[in-house]
Amino acid sequence: MTAKLLDPVGYRNAMGPWWMAAFTPATDSPELDGNLTRQALSSPVNRNIIRCVNRLDHSHRAKVVAEYVETTEQKSLLEELGCDVFQGWLTARPCRPIRSRPILTAAKDIAMQPSTDQRRHSPAAERNGPFILTELQRLLPATGTLLEIASGTGQHAAFCAAGLPGWQWQPSDYEAAALTCIAAWCAGNGRVLPPIELDVLTPDWFDMTRQFDAIYCANMIHISPWACTLALLRGAARHLTPQGVLITYGPYLVDGLDTAPSNLAFDADLRTRNPAWGLRRLSDIAAQATAVGLHLRERSNLPANNLLLVWERT
Ligand SMILES: C[S@@+](CC[C@H](N)C(=O)[O-])C[C@H]1O[C@@H](n2cnc3c(N)ncnc32)[C@H](O)[C@@H]1O
Structure with a gap:
């Protein structure tokens, strides 16, 4: 054959x-x-x-x-x-x-040499990157500064920053080990700053003078304890410019809408991996956002039952 x-x-x-x-x-x-x-x-x-x-x-x-x-x-x-x-x-x-x-x-x-390519690869980030970029291009003004929380591999930073020529992109992650990978993905793009170690749970991410026109966070809310979502909202309220937006991306549970079977299965899988993880109810996040002076301005449906949410100051 x-x-x-x-x-x-x-x-x-x-x-x-x-x-x-x-x-x-x-x-x-x-x-x-x-x-x-x-x-x-x-x-x-x-x-x-x-x-x-x-x-x-x-x-x-x-x-x-x-x-x-x-x-x-x-x-x-x-x-x-x-x-x-x-x-x-x-x-x-x-x-x-x-x-x-x-x-x-x-x-x-040659065989014994470690690979010089430090880029880890996330197939999901490669798949969803283009859809996210299209939304960012539609939503964001021509220029600005963006802080990315939980950059992971850094593929979104590399891909999206390349498609937003007027923006300066600050990637971050709480895992120090991720920073090398992020830097490797973003090498050569001078508008991407060196990645920084940032745990959303730390009370003050930076001093109050550091403000961003956008804060972007993909796929962290459901793969971290609920306290991280609260900390993300608090930090955004602290470090967004008056017109700034917090953009979150991932799967959510939406009141009144049937949850896709794939998302239910994903939720169950996350909870077995870590009982503190799991898909969050959008209404719960919105309630917490209100408490810190943010509200949901816009919601886009993206492929694979993901949502891209835009939060702004009330
Ligand atoms: C599923 S990955 C998402 C990575 C990337 N944003 C993407 O969509 O491909 C979740 C990321 O959240 C980060 N993370 C988890 N807890 C965090 C925390 N407390 N502060 C900052 N980042 C955190 C992890 O290090 C990991 O990179």
């Missing part, structure tokens, strides 16, 4: 030893085992077998490879018996060990 698929695109296959290959008509280059070829000169039985095999294989246009060919005399005989290709010491002598050592050492060094 595989041979049939590969043949039209130009692949040829080889198979050894002969007792398997001879009975596999799809084989392009059956290989005669050394047990047959080595004693071809001395054994009439071997010569007969080789002749028969070659006839059989030529009947389906295969080219027979003779292995273990060590002398010109042996090669001439195998040629006479119908073999087409010759392998072995006569045609491919081993290199001297001293020559191969630097090559092997270099190969080992």
Whole structure:
């Protein structure tokens, strides 16, 4: 089956030893085992077998490879018996060990080197990035400064900042280990500042003078304890400019709307991973937002039952 698929695109296959290959008509280059070829000169039985095999294989246009060919005399005989290709010491002598050592050492060094690419990859972030960017381009003014909370791999920062040329993007995450990955994804874009370590639960993220035109947070609310959502709202109220917006993205439970089965399953899975995690009810978040002086201005439905929410000062 595989041979049939590969043949039209130009692949040829080889198979050894002969007792398997001879009975596999799809084989392009059956290989005669050394047990047959080595004693071809001395054994009439071997010569007969080789002749028969070659006839059989030529009947389906295969080219027979003779292995273990060590002398010109042996090669001439195998040629006479119908073999087409010759392998072995006569045609491919081993290199001297001293020559191969630097090559092997270099190969080992390369294999042992850790990858220099520090970018971890989130397929979900790659999938949803374009939809999020389209929304950010629609919602945000031409210029501004944005703080991203819980940047994760940094793919959203890299992708969205590239699509918002008038914006300066400050990525962050509470896991120090994530910062290298974020920096690697954003390398080369001067409008993305070096990522900072920021735990939303710390009481004061920055001093009060640090204000942002937008604060963006994707997929943290449901993958962190409820206290993080409250801290996110408090921090946004503290560090948004008067016209600034908090933009959150992810799956939510919405009163009066059936929750998609995939989101229910996701919620159950999150809660088994950590009982403090889980999809949040939008009305609960809205109530907490009111308490800190924010309200929900806009809600967009994005693919895979995710919402993008825009919060602003009341
Ligand atoms: C599912 S990932 C989302 C990453 C990224 N925003 C995305 O959508 O691909 C959740 C992120 O929340 C971050 N996080 C969890 N608790 C946090 C906290 N207390 N403060 C800041 N970030 C937090 C994690 O480190 C992780 O990067």
